[in-house]
Amino acid sequence: MTRTTTSPGRTARIPGSKSITNRAALLAAAAQGTSRLRAPLVSDDTLAFRTALTGLGVPVRATDDDTSWEITGGGRGPTGDADVWCNDAGTAARFLPPFAATGTGRFTFDGSPQLRARPLRPLADALTRLGADVRTESGASLPLTVRASGLDGGRIELDSSLSSQYLTGLLMAAPLMRTPLEVGARDLVSRPYIDMTIALMRRFGAEVSESDGTLRVGTRPYRATDLHIEPDASTASYVFAAAAVTGTTITVPGLGRDSLQGDLRFVEALRKAGADVEIGADATTVTGTGRLRGGFDLDMGEISDTFMTLAAIAPLADAPVTIRGIGHARLKESDRIAAVAKNLVAAGIRVEEGRDRITVHPGVPAPTRIACHRDHRIAMAFTVLGLAAAPGTITLDDPACVGKTFPGFHTELRRLFPAYEPQEEHR
Ligand SMILES: O=C(O)C1=C[C@@H](OP(=O)(O)O)[C@@H](O)[C@H](O)C1
């Protein structure tokens, strides 16, 4: 049920969506002409992506305040040789190689040890089947080198059980292939991200259709586009959860019922836990009671970036909370199920962990220094738990790792909750 919120609230300033920013940047690079991205996310992941595109020879011009990027594409893949640094960004490692493979030259992609540990084999295998010469470390991870001479298109099967990002990368490159692409995606996780990919490809003029589990992309070229980027729904989950556990009202403008982001559905989890949620045409508001109702079991496989937000505050609920369907979250910046479980156990909370699930029992968190594992979401999720505990109960071993998607996180939380003592966020 959607109810109208009457309590005076606070308005959160949530930066742009990482997933939309990096998709739009790639689509702009693949389109003929100059596209404009308004209100892009400016963070480690999007700056890594933008720098990588520049390295591939794509001109990018940002305004002085970085609130607008102009990207000029040539309507084809890159040419020349380049070493491309993806840093920690999964989206860069999975979206850029297919684009590069449609061009001509030698392109080598590499990243941090954290990114090197994340799987790439399904993407490398798919590119090989489409006619590319691809080498990876043991066939399975970065560094990846592609000797590009264009991609054929045609029909492929893609194991999509580890990540949806391989499919997104292939779909976005498809209009640059020699013939239409058909992909049968097996065991697809994180489906809403594919819906986002399709919607944005269509905004840039591509022909995409889907039937009987097969996605088809025609060779109609992309056209340059002007796009306003909505706030990041995964990032918004932290302030919505903060509203729930502190008994306040928080509104995020610019995130409404037409959002392209599946992660906005996180507010349904808060509604289950007793918060009042209003998803309007162009804003979402959560009003908390300061208490959480537990005793539910939720599949968060489609919105797994937000499972940690719920798991970290779950000790405050009045009954256990089970989250399932999240096995692929073990393959991200950290093994996220293990990282959440270990931190909760360190705080004295009872937890049961399975291959793709976690159950969190009610309890009062003891003083704990959270091991962030350089994972922005572990840092931000546990900070929200800290808001509802005695001051100083929750501290982070790496507060600055939030910069992957939200460099101003601690400052914004302090603005919304003046009692919050921000931790050092500059590396
Ligand atoms: O396509 C995207 O922009 C993303 C897809 C998701 O990854 P998986 O498909 O690996 O779950 C998500 O976790 C990631 O933060 C961003």
Ligand SMILES: C=C(OP(=O)(O)O)C(=O)O
């Ligand atoms: C999984 C994430 O990032 P990526 O896969 O884009 O590196 C994330 O932001 O939670």
